[in-house]
Amino acid sequence: xxxxxxxxxxxxxxxxxxxxxxxxxxxxxxxxxxxxxxxxxxxxxxxxxxxxxxxxxxxxxxxxxxxxxxxxxxxxxxxxxxxxxxxxxxxxxxxxxxxxxxxxxxxxx
Amino acid sequence: xxxxxxxxxxxxxxxxxxxxxxxxxxxxxxxxxxxxxxxxxxxxxxxxxxxxxxxxxxxxxxxxxxxxxxxxxxxxxxxxxxxxxxxxxxxxxxxxxxxxxxxxxxxxxxxx
Numbered sequence: 001x002x003x004x005x006x007x008x009x010x011x012x013x014x015x016x017x018x019x020x021x022x023x024x025x026x027x028x029x030x031x032x033x034x035x036x037x038x039x040x041x042x043x044x045x046x047x048x049x050x051x052x053x054x055x056x057x058x059x060x061x062x063x064x065x066x067x068x069x070x071x072x073x074x075x076x077x078x079x080x081x082x083x084x085x086x087x088x089x090x091x092x093x094x095x096x097x098x099x100x101x102x103x104x105x106x107x108x109x
Numbered sequence: 110x111x112x113x114x115x116x117x118x119x120x121x122x123x124x125x126x127x128x129x130x131x132x133x134x135x136x137x138x139x140x141x142x143x144x145x146x147x148x149x150x151x152x153x154x155x156x157x158x159x160x161x162x163x164x165x166x167x168x169x170x171x172x173x174x175x176x177x178x179x180x181x182x183x184x185x186x187x188x189x190x191x192x193x194x195x196x197x198x199x200x201x202x203x204x205x206x207x208x209x210x211x212x213x214x215x216x217x218x219x220x221x
Contacts, residue, residue, distance in 0.1 A: 009149060032208065044152075044199065044212040051208075086151060095140045095159045095203065096167075097210065101151035 002027050004089050006100035013077050014108050021072040021103045023061075023087030032090040033063055033070040036099075039083045047072075047085070057081070077107045112136045115200050115213035122194075122220050130185045130216045132200035140203040141183035142210065145169060145196045152199065158183055187218060194220045 003026040013019050025031060033050040048056045050063040050070060061072045070087060087100040113134040122128045132141065140159050144152040144167075154167030158177040172191025177183055183202075187194045197217050201210040 006151070034208070036210075043214055044201075046209045049208060090208065094208075095157065096165075097142075097154070099144070099152035099154075101149060 002031075002089060002091055002098045004087050004098050004100035006085075006087055006103050008103045009101070010104045010106065012106040012108060015079055016076050019074050019077040019081070019105065019107075021085050021087075021105065023070045023072065023100060025068050025070065025087075025089050027068075027089060027091055029092055033061070034088040034090070034097075035059070035061055035070075035072050036086045036088055037083050038086070044086070077105075079107045079109055081105060082107045113200065113202050113211050113213040115198075115216050117216060118214065120216055120218045122218070124220055125189045126220075127186055127188050128194075128218065128220075130187065130198055130200075130218065132183045132185065132213060133181055134183075134202045134211075134213075135181060136202055136204065136211060137180070138202035138211070139180070139205045141177065142201040142203075143167075143173070143175065143183070143185045144199045144201065146199055146215070147196055155185065155198075187220075194218060 005024045035047040037047040038044045059074045063070050084104050086102045089098045116131045142157040143155040153169050155173050156175040158164040174186045199215045200213040203210045
C-alpha cells in the first residue's frame, strides 16, 4: 500500500544552520514525490516536485529510490522558512495523492 | 488568493446534525479533493472527484458524503455518522494533466 512517513513532528534549528526534513515512502511502482509548505496564515502550496530537480527558496530534494526517501534540504535555514512541511506522493492514479503527517520547522533567530 | 474558495471559515454544529461545507473553484479544474487535517496526522483524503458527476472514496470516507453536479463546486456533507467530525477541512483542485494541487483556505468545523 502507498504510504508516506515523516518521522519528525517538529524540527527546531538556528538561523544559518543546515536543515533536513525527512520523508520516506512506500510504493511498489514509480512514484512522483512532492513537498508542500504551509506558512502561518497562508494556504498550503506546492514547494517542489522531484521531477523538476530544481531549487526553490534554497530548498532541494532528491529522490532516492534505493532508500525510498525524498528528504528536503537547505544548507542555511532562514527565519522565514518556519512553516509546516508536508511530503506527498502520487502513484499510478495521477489524480490521487498521499500526504505524510507533516513536519513543523521552527527556525530560531 | 483567488481561484478556490471555501466557506464558511468557521462552522459550529451540535452533535447529531448534518453540515455541508462549501468548496468552489473558478480555475476550470476537473479534479477536486477534500482532505481532513488533524494535528499529528497530516492530510487524509476523504473524497475526490476526477470529473463532473463522478467521485471516489478516499481513505476516510465513512461518515461523509459529496456531490459533483457542477465542475466548479464540490460540497462536502459531514453526517451525524462521522464519529469525530471536529477538524480542519481542506478542499483542493487540480487541472487535467497537471501535477499541482491548489488548496483553499480551509474550514474549521467544531461539533459539540
